[in-house]
Amino acid sequence: MTRxxxxxxxxxFVGILILLPLIAxxxxxxxxxxxxxxxxxxxxxxxxxxxxxVLTAAISLAANxxxxxxxxxxxxKFSFPGRSLLLSLIDLPFAVxxxxxxxxxxxxxxxxxxxxxxxxxxxxxxxxxxxxVILATVFVTFPFIARELIPLMQEQGTEEEEAAMLLGASxxxxxxxxxxxxxxxxxxxxxxxxxxxxxxEFGAVSVVSGHIRGRTNTLPLHIEILYNEYNFxxxxxxxxxxxxxxxxxxxxxxxxxxxxxxxxxxxxxxx
Amino acid sequence: MAIDARHVSKTFSKxxxxxxxxxxxxxxxxxxxxxxxxxxxxxxxxxxxGLDMADRCAETAVFVNGDDISRQPLSRRRVGxxxxxxxxxxxxxxxxxxxxGLRVRPRRERLxxxxxxxxxxxxxxxxxxxxxxxxxxSQLSGGQRQRxxxxxxxxxxxxxxxxxxxxxxxxxxVRQELRRWLRELHERVxxxxxxxxxxxxxxxxxxxxxxxxxxxxxxxxxxxxEVFHRPASEFVLRFLGNVNLFHGxxxxxxxxxxxxxxxxxxxxxxxxxVRIQSAGPIVRIxxxxxxxxALHVEIPHDRHRELQLIAGAVVYVRVKxxxxxxxxxxxxx
Numbered sequence: 172m173t174r175x176x177x178x179x180x181x182x183x184f185v186g187i188l189i190l191l192p193l194i195a196x197x198x199x200x201x202x203x204x205x206x207x208x209x210x211x212x213x214x215x216x217x218x219x220x221x222x223x224x225v226l227t228a229a230i231s232l233a234a235n236x237x238x239x240x241x242x243x244x245x246x247x248k249f250s251f252p253g254r255s256l257l258l259s260l261i262d263l264p265f266a267v268x269x270x271x272x273x274x275x276x277x278x279x280x281x282x283x284x285x286x287x288x289x290x291x292x293x294x295x296x297x298x299x300x301x302x303x304v305i306l307a308t309v310f311v312t313f314p315f316i317a318r319e320l321i322p323l324m325q326e327q328g329t330e331e332e333e334a335a336m337l338l339g340a341s342x343x344x345x346x347x348x349x350x351x352x353x354x355x356x357x358x359x360x361x362x363x364x365x366x367x368x369x370x371x372e373f374g375a376v377s378v379v380s381g382h383i384r385g386r387t388n389t390l391p392l393h394i395e396i397l398y399n400e401y402n403f404x405x406x407x408x409x410x411x412x413x414x415x416x417x418x419x420x421x422x423x424x425x426x427x428x429x430x431x432x433x434x435x436x437x438x439x440x441x442x
Numbered sequence: 443m444a445i446d447a448r449h450v451s452k453t454f455s456k457x458x459x460x461x462x463x464x465x466x467x468x469x470x471x472x473x474x475x476x477x478x479x480x481x482x483x484x485x486x487x488x489x490x491x492g493l494d495m496a497d498r499c500a501e502t503a504v505f506v507n508g509d510d511i512s513r514q515p516l517s518r519r520r521v522g523x524x525x526x527x528x529x530x531x532x533x534x535x536x537x538x539x540x541x542x543g544l545r546v547r548p549r550r551e552r553l554x555x556x557x558x559x560x561x562x563x564x565x566x567x568x569x570x571x572x573x574x575x576x577x578x579x580s581q582l583s584g585g586q587r588q589r590x591x592x593x594x595x596x597x598x599x600x601x602x603x604x605x606x607x608x609x610x611x612x613x614x615x616v617r618q619e620l621r622r623w624l625r626e627l628h629e630r631v632x633x634x635x636x637x638x639x640x641x642x643x644x645x646x647x648x649x650x651x652x653x654x655x656x657x658x659x660x661x662x663x664x665x666x667x668e669v670f671h672r673p674a675s676e677f678v679l680r681f682l683g684n685v686n687l688f689h690g691x692x693x694x695x696x697x698x699x700x701x702x703x704x705x706x707x708x709x710x711x712x713x714x715x716v717r718i719q720s721a722g723p724i725v726r727i728x729x730x731x732x733x734x735x736a737l738h739v740e741i742p743h744d745r746h747r748e749l750q751l752i753a754g755a756v757v758y759v760r761v762k763x764x765x766x767x768x769x770x771x772x773x774x775x
Binding site: 330331333334335336337338339340341344348349352353 | 491492493516517518519520521522523525527529530531532533542543546547594595597598
């Protein structure tokens with residue numbers, strides 16, 4: 172009985188809150204027919220939004236890949252003063268509202284911000300331009316990779332690295348041949364999650380982008396503008412791009428989870 | 443002199459792991475660092491390996507084959523190290539694990555592929571795992587994994603081989619087999635080896651010399667015979683096996699006592715049998731004296747049959763030879 176109730180509640184919940192909206196997106200997108208759909212997604216403004224989204228995601232992933240690896244390595248394999256502070260700081264972007272994250276960058280780099288004058292004098296624009304969009308995205312996707320790697324690296328310990336060094340491997344060889352292969356799936360998993368967030372981020376990017384059409388609009392911002400202009404079908408058409416991306420991410424995530432589990436299979440019992 | 447560690451101390455933030463320890467190991471020797479957990483034996487081993495640094499002090503120095511290790515990067519030391527939990531590379535096959543040290547050499551010193559294969563295969567033969575070469579560590583038993591770890595360490599032709607509780611994670615039977623195998627291997631390869639263990643039986647059976655450690659200090663260094671029969675301190679005496687305090691002043695090991703049904707010796711102590719454990723090569727008997735002190739006696743099976751002891755009986759315990767009393771009397775301090 173209890174089980175049936177729980178199952179019913181879960182199914183209803185997933186159906187109403189997740190599945191139904193997803194279906195609605197696709198139905199609305201095609202309401203005016205396929206030609207309209209194709210026109211909406213090939214609109215120059217949509218294409219430019221897509222281009223900015225992909226560029227932003229690529230750069231923030233590259234940045235977070237380097238930072239995430241370095242921070243996880245530091246936190247998992249060494250103990251130093253300030254270690255737990257660093258660990259908490261990594262989580263900050265999760266804890267802070269994305270809108271606040273965006274405002275922080277306005278405060279720092281905006282025309283009236285701390286570094287506003289210095290930047291304007293040199294003709295550098297960060298806020299209301301592509302660099303601001305990228306900075307905000309890097310900030311909100313900051314924890315994903317590190318959060319994925321730290322527990323795994325902590326669990327694996329440092330003995331394999333010590334063994335490699337004593338066998339004559341240099342620091343770089345140890346990293347490339349021992350550390351990296353041991354964390355590769357978790358790393359890819361973190362990248363997939365960070366990518367999903369980077370492409371879908373709205374709040375922080377909305378604050379710093381300035382919504383300049385064709386220049387600083389990412390896909391989520393473009394969708395919002397279309398929607399606010401009562402251009403519903405076009406908004407949903409572009410939304411299918413993001414939704415499809417989410418589905419691909421989910422599939423990748425499921426595959427990676429399966430891979431990780433396969434590798435973490437309990438070690439064979441002693442014969 | 444293969445290893446010469448001088449005045450090594452090590453303090454971690456909370457406690458002192460080593461207090462001014464000096465140790466010399468001769469070429470080709472197999473030495474055991476024996477002690478309870480927290481005695482500093484693993485710390486000393488890790489410092490010799492270069493994995494940990496000794497506290498900075500003017501007199502402190504660690505030489506391995508004449509080289510001051512603090513001046514050498516970890517990867518240039520040619521130290522073979524075997525970890526308690528194997529530390530095999532989990533994503534590499536057995537073959538690649540053993541080959542690792544040969545593959546990461548600088549290009550100029552690297553072996554050609556056929557030579558490398560020959561070398562690795564020879565080692566796999568030595569550890570009797572030739573047929574397992576393409577398996578992964580997770581597919582091996584604990585004993586097999588530790589043999590792979592040993593072969594991996596030997597592949598780089600280390601100047602010293604350091605083993606940190608190598609059999610600690612294995613069950614008793616496998617441990618005994620591997621112990622014997624390690625001794626045989628040492629006879630054949632003859633690489634200077636330091637074995638850390640908390641198991642006295644293991645240390646006494648395998649090592650040429652035993653270093654007994656306690657609370658960050660070396661208590662005694664000697665051959666297994668010396669430390670067992672001439673313990674330098676009460677700690678060593680107690681640590682190397684059960685010991686009875688006889689007449690409140692003499693330390694006697696259980697096998698040095700005998701049981702009689704009559705008080706044939708004036709020094710005999712009467713005691714009640716609490717428990718008889720006759721499974722095993724000898725019969726172990728637990729008794730309580732009238733003063734409530736526990737005594738442990740070990741006698742051969744024939745003697746046990748002769749006496750026909752039962753639990754609850756009152757018997758007389760005596761030291762087999764007066765020489766033993768004199769020998770241990772001085773060990774009380």
